[in-house]
Amino acid sequence: MHRLGMHFGSPVRADCQCGGERMRRVQKPGDIDVVPSGVGGSWEDDADCRILRLSLRPELVDQVAQDLGMAAGTAQLVPRLQLRDTRIEAIGWAVKADLEAAVPSDPLFIDLLANALAVRLIETASGRSAQPQCRTVPQLPARQLRSLTEFIESHLDQKLLLADLAAVAGVSATRLKTLFRNSAGMPVHQYVIRRRVEHARALLATTAMPASEVAAAAGFAHQSHMASTMRRILGQTPSEIARQARS
Template identity: 40%
Template structure:
């Protein structure tokens, strides 16, 4: 997924790249351009050194780093992000047009913004860049102008406050699932962990992670089983037991569906 910034769009003062970032330190050094990052992975747990606390980044969360400032965080797992670079000249030109010439110099680094318009504009730019015949600099410039106008109103943005699981609630659920994969995990149990009703957990969990609770638990069980098979000498029945599957066939069925491999196939490639 790692791609270079598009030259046609860069000539218009705006460029975009889709990035796959491995777990660890994600650092954005000081630059002459403005950067907008739209998170494209589900439930990535990160640690912010500046704030001194953990955050859970969800798909659609936005990080904004103005020109001359730096940003970054520590990610516990790999993740995907869309990064837009907006030139200072473009943003300051738009600011002058709308009568806010000083606004571009008052930006601060912002994390975990939720704004439907910014997310939509970034995805429009990404889709055009992915097309075999992108619309070129004129289209990219129009998207850049729209982004600049939205960013100039950043302090007054109505952030999406749709009711959802808090970072603390989601973290509790994710950690509980990982610690109890070998046990039965029901909606009722997890709703008590999250301190939410069963119906709300179903809705909010899918909104936060992009998948149902059931599918998330299955995926984590398969990931754990894959790790155990590749990293040790446990039998398939032992792996099935330790990851909450009823029997070997049950494990093999879901491994084939989730990762396209069976325990036997994995052992052959080890």
């Protein structure tokens, strides 16, 4: 696995060796080490430290590189010590927040984070943007967008994965992120969450289904997950929606 470590605790002094490079440093929050698959290393700290450790399958990085139009085998990651990168750091904080949340995010959100991380690692390894420059704003053709949204609608009660949605749309997972956002005006995982919320609201307002069954039918992890998501997006709880429908 390709491995990353992002420091998020108090600063500590560290003696690091990786891929033939040695660095003595003060390790601060946001410092990132990148260790490619097959590369070893050692880290010695002079105090307890807190590190968020992430792993990526090499196959994912290779697939993302191909999605970006790079020749097979050209996306070679290199060891990096004390890398500072705002985009990788933002992904790290998002993963950390998800790990600490009472209810984990939809797998689709984690898929998107992994894809974004792979893209950024490829960019930092190559020293240039891996995203192709385009004068126009690319979008999904109307037919493909309709097929994808219909698929999402009919599978709201199931776990939706980025690879499955990309296959339905007929594009790569990496391209789907940009094309869907340009076409629908929001990231695909936000669209799915909003459709789950709207489906749940409709069920609460028009049926006598218990809230726990509504949550399952709309694809939420459980009733509390549905309630917190609806409160965040709609400003209402499931019980308030059901009560308004009966009044």
